[in-house]
Structures are given as structure tokens and as C-alpha cells.
Amino acid sequence: GAVVSQHPSWVICKSGTSVKIECRSLDFQATTMFWYRQFPKQSLMLMATSNEGSKATYEQGVEKDKFLINHASLTLSTLTVTSAHPEDSSFYICSATRGRDSPLHFGNGTRLTVT
Amino acid sequence: GIQVEQSPPDLILQEGANSTLRCNFSDSVNNLQWFHQNPWGQLINLFYIPSGTKQNGRLSATTVATERYSLLYISSSQTTDSGVYFCAVDPPNTDKLIFGTGTRLQVFP
Numbered sequence: 001g002a003v004v005s006q007h008p009s010w011v012i013c014k015s016g017t018s019v020k021i022e023c024r025s026l027d028f029q030a031t032t033m034f035w036y037r038q039f040p041k042q043s044l045m046l047m048a049t050s051n052e053g054s055k056a057t058y059e060q061g062v063e064k065d066k067f068l069i070n071h072a073s074l075t076l077s078t079l080t081v082t083s084a085h086p087e088d089s090s091f092y093i094c095s096a097t098r099g100r101d102s103p104l105h106f107g108n109g110t111r112l113t114v115t
Numbered sequence: 116g117i118q119v120e121q122s123p124p125d126l127i128l129q130e131g132a133n134s135t136l137r138c139n140f141s142d143s144v145n146n147l148q149w150f151h152q153n154p155w156g157q158l159i160n161l162f163y164i165p166s167g168t169k170q171n172g173r174l175s176a177t178t179v180a181t182e183r184y185s186l187l188y189i190s191s192s193q194t195t196d197s198g199v200y201f202c203a204v205d206p207p208n209t210d211k212l213i214f215g216t217g218t219r220l221q222v223f224p
Binding site (some may be wrong): 038045 | 150206210
């Protein structure tokens with residue numbers, strides 16, 4: 001159990017376009033989902049925390065108007081990178097949990113390349 | 116905020132060797148997890164271990180919460196163990212999981 005599906009696994013887009021990444025918990029209800037970004041050879045940096053039915057909480061330095069997060073149901077959260085630029089190229093990973101004191105489970109990540 | 120440091124940053128082993136990876140954290144935490152990130156970027160849960168010791172096959176982990184560290188032991192390493200190992204902690208009064216700096220492990224045949 002505890003499978004998190006993330007789609008797409010990779011995407012190449014042109015500068016200025018928007019890209020949507022989906023994160024689904026397949027066999028459990030996720031009260032909270034998290035979005036991380038990872039640059040090459042670096043650790044995972046938390047971008048935002050998403051709770052179903054409420055606005056996402058963004059970490060310091062993350063532009064909420066650029067990285068739009070929607071957590072429409074207990075099994076789906078989306079991250080939209082708006083007006084993408086080459087510096088947004090990165091590996092984006094979502095994760096989900098049933099709640100506090102439960103393990104965090106990760107999607108397989110999305111490799112975004114902006115040309 | 117809480118600091119999570121892992122050591123060593125890089126580790127090169129020959130197949131069959133044993134190793135110990137360490138995770139130090141600067142403040143008290145509710146929970147701690149160990150993950151393995153494979154070369155394709157997938158993060159695999161290894162242990163959910165806020166305290167005590169757990170074992171799973173060739174891997175085991177120990178967390179001493181009062182002293183703010185956790186250890187991951189890999190015995191009889193295999194080439195498939197290669198990748199990056201992360202610990203991640205959940206500070207009190209937050210829902211966040213903060214990742215450590217990682218240990219990059221390479222196991223050669």
C-alpha cells in the first residue's frame with residue numbers, strides 16, 4: 001500500500017509556457033501533500049505544503065504566483081509552473097501522508113527541462 | 116530552523132563491505148525517516164524510526180532521539196545499494212519533513 005503516482009515523469013517545454021504536474025495518492029487519502037525541488041547533486045528542498053481544501057503554505061523564497069498548487073481532493077494535488085524559465089529546470093517530487101505521525105511516501109518525480 | 120547534517124558526504128565501497136551512515140539534527144524531532152534515492156531519482160522508504168532500532172534484511176537503523184542522531188547500517192553491500200541516502204526529520208509543531216544533506220554511496224564490484 002501507500003502508492004503515490006506522479007505524472008508526467010519528464011517534460012520539456014519552451015520558455016514562457018506553463019507546465020502542470022499531477023500527484024495522486026492511489027490507495028490512501030492524503031490529508032497533506034508536499035512539493036519538493038531537487039537540483040543536481042543537492043538535497044530535496046521543500047517548496048510548499050498542500051492541505052486538501054485550503055491554500056498551500058509556501059516556504060520562504062518560493063514564489064506562490066509562479067508555482068501554483070491546488071489540492072482539490074484527498075487524492076490529488078497539482079503543481080503548475082507558470083511562465084517557466086530555464087532556471088526552473090529541476091527535478092520536482094511530490095509526497096503524501098495520511099497525517100501526522102505517518103510515514104511520508106513519494107512519487108517518482110518529474111524532471112522538468114525548460115529550453 | 117532545524118539543521119540536518121549527514122556524514123560522510125561521499126562513500127565508496129567494494130561489494131561485500133559494511134558501512135555506517137550518520138544523521139545529526141540540531142533540535143528535537145517528532146519523527147525520522149531514512150530514504151534511498153536511486154540513480155533514476157526514485158525515493159524509497161527504508162525506515163520510519165523516531166527512536167529505537169529496526170532491521171530489514173541487510174539494513175538496520177538506530178535513532179537516539181535524546182542525543183539527536185540516527186545511524187543507518189548497511190551490511191554486505193551490493194552494487195544495487197548505490198545511490199544517495201537521505202535522512203529526513205519532522206520537527207515538532209510542523210507537518211514538514213526536512214531533508215538532510217545526503218550521503219552518496221557508490222558500491223563497486
